Amino acid sequence: MHIMEGYLPAAHCIGWSAAALPFLALGVKRLSARLRDDPEARLLLGAAGGFAFVLSALKLPSVTGSCSHPTGIGFGTVLFGPSIMSVVGCVVLLFQALLLAHGGLTTLGANCFSMAIAGSFSAWAIWRVGRAVGLPVNVTLFLAASLSDLATYCVTSLQLALAFPDPVGGVAGAAVKFLGVFAITQVPLAISEGLLTVLVMNLLRSHAGEAVAGVLPAFREVGR
Amino acid sequence: MLRAIDACAHTNRWHARSGPVALFCAGLMLCVLGAPPLAAGPLVWAAASVAAVMGAGVPGRLFFDAMLVPAGFLLTSAAALCVTLGFADGGVVLGLSAAGAWTALQTGLRAAGALAVTLCFACTVPTAAWMALLRRAGAPEALLDLIMLVYRMLFVLDDARLAILRAQDNRLGFRTVKVALRSTARAAAALFLRSLQRAARLEQGLAARGYTDRLPVLPPPMAVCPGAYAAAAAVPVALAGLAFTIGFAR
Incomplete structure (x- = not known):
């Protein structure tokens, strides 16, 4: 769920961009360090960004009968970590704003904060806690993907509420x-994305587990 | 839309004038965000639309069709703004609000103006050109590399997505919700594997050509005179002046 171009007042655009900036700076720093240590990861991250963008063009059936699209944030965070995924998510949002008119440039900071930052850090926290308490991998994956979607939707609603407080309430x-x-739309979408993430990981595990783990060591944890 | 907007950015009449166009769009965006929205929204929407369609030669159908998807968000959230919700006697009280409708109108006009500006920018400035502007503005190299790599991957993966979905559709892969969810998961898994394979092949190909850690891209040649920059700055200033005049007159 992205806030459309020009919807937020200027002060809120600046405020949310400023709030997103430290996370993105941290992400870019980690990204630079990773690329310095492992230059081959550059192309892999480019592919991950391209994949996350193309995911947004896949229609996801929702239980209400409508269609929406997956964000891929939960999936990407489990494999790449939250700091790098927040930068990848921001780049994906930039291209969505420019090439699909989805989201916007003035609302990029707010959308980055809700989807790329709140979404990926909440997915990471749920994934870590789930693994620590010994939940099954598929249950943890489902929770990480669906609750991170819900976190994005809640943060976006809060951003809109702060910009447009109700005259009475x-x-x-x-x-x-x-x-x-x-x-x-968002609650069914979150459930659908959770199911989709589990199905995708199961398909990858059963058909290409070794190949994926060879490129992405983090997949070994998902593949258990 | 992805390909249409990108192709238009590379072929429009202003594709070699990215600097002035970026200045023009930045000025319009500041105008629509800062000036009274009731006047600035329609003025900026008209200016950006005329500039894109009549000035740069962007197809009108592409430009206006791209506005339809955000209109859905606008209508849904405008409905929420028109309704008030309060808490009284332990319950929730709903009602219609004139102030909320006024806010929805102002927000809608501002959003429409800003959307037209972004579309004008996206349809007239090629990616290599706005990346060159970002590099000049001091954006981190790692970020710019990532942006360029994502951009290079988009179209290949989008072709793969279309082929996979067409094949699934031909096999009745979307006839029920359950089957559609499974087909979407298969498509996503296949796309993920293809993106990894593509990255590996790209890495091998670039390594064979002596790739170290940079993928420099030559920006398109610029043919810009100082007058173009002056005109690009003058129009938003004039519109902002007009919008403030109309706003204060009310």
Whole structure:
């Protein structure tokens, strides 16, 4: 769920961009370090970004009968880590804004914060906690992918509520309104993306587990 | 739309004037975000649309069709803005709000203007040109490399996506929700494997050509006179002046 171009007031665009900047700076620093240590990873990360972009063009059937698209944030975070995925997510959002008119340049900071940062860090936290407490891999993957989608949707609703507080209910009332309006599409989408992520990982495990693990060592943990 | 916008950015009449076009779009964006939206929104929308369609020769159908998808978000969230929600006596009170409708109108006009500016930029400035502008502005090299690599991968993977989906569709792979979800997962897994294979092949090919750690791209040649920059700055300033005049007159 991306906030469209020009929808947020200028002060909020600047504020959310400033909030996203430290995370992106950290991500770029880690990205630079990784590329210095392992120059071959450059092309792999480019491929991951291209994959995340193309995922957004896949239609995902939703239980309400509508269609939406997966974000790939949960999937990418498990394999690449949250810092790098936040930068990859930001680049994907940039291309979505320019080549698909999805999201926007002025709202790039806000969308980065909700999807690339809140989404990937929440997915990472859920994945780590799930593995630490010994949940089955597929359950943890489902939770990481679907709850990170829900985190994105909640942060976006909060961003909209802060920009447009309700005349009667204030920010809390506006947050309930936006959460309610977008829940129709976003909650089924989160469940669908969780199922999709598990199915994709199962297919990769059964058909190309060794090949993927050879390129992405993190896949070994998912493949157990 | 992906290919149409990218092709248009490389073939429009202004593709060699990225500097002034970027300045023009940045000025319009500042104008629509800073000036009173009731006047600035329609003025900027008209200026960006006229500049793109009549000035740069962007096909009108492409330009206006691209606005349809964001309109869905605009209508949904505008409906939420028109409704008020309060909490009283332990319950939720819903109602319609004139102030909310006014906010929705202002926000919608601002968003429409800003969307037209972004589309004008996307349809007239090629990726290599805006990357050159970012490099000049001091963006980190690692980030620019990632942007360029993602851009190079997009179209190859999008071709693969279309081929996979067509093949699945021909085999009735989307006839029910359950089958569609499984087909989408198969498509995503296949795309992921293809992206890894593509990266490996690209890496081998580049290594054979002496690749170290840079993928320099020559930006398209620029044919720009100072007058173009002056005009690109003057139009947004004039529009902002007009928008503030109309805004204060109300």
